[in-house]
Amino acid sequence: MNELKFKGEWNEAKGKLKQKFAQLTDDDLLYSKGQDEELLGRLQKKLGQGQDEIRKIIASL
DSSP states (O other): OOSOOOSSOHHHHHHHHHHHOTTOOTTTTOOOTTOHHHHHHHHHHHHTOOHHHHHHHHHTO
16 A cells, blocks of 8 residues: 555544544644655654554554
8 A cells, every 4th residue: 555545534533543542642643645654654653563553553544
């Protein structure tokens, strides 16, 4: 999967991620089109999980 696929709007996904992972901040969840790898890197660093696992979490929202 080259691009992150979101079910619904990113704002809704952000809210769900913040509920699931209380340590995430708005800055951690900043997303601009084409900056998938940057977002994944921030989440990977903050959550201590691999990119594949983070992609699965986002896809499941």
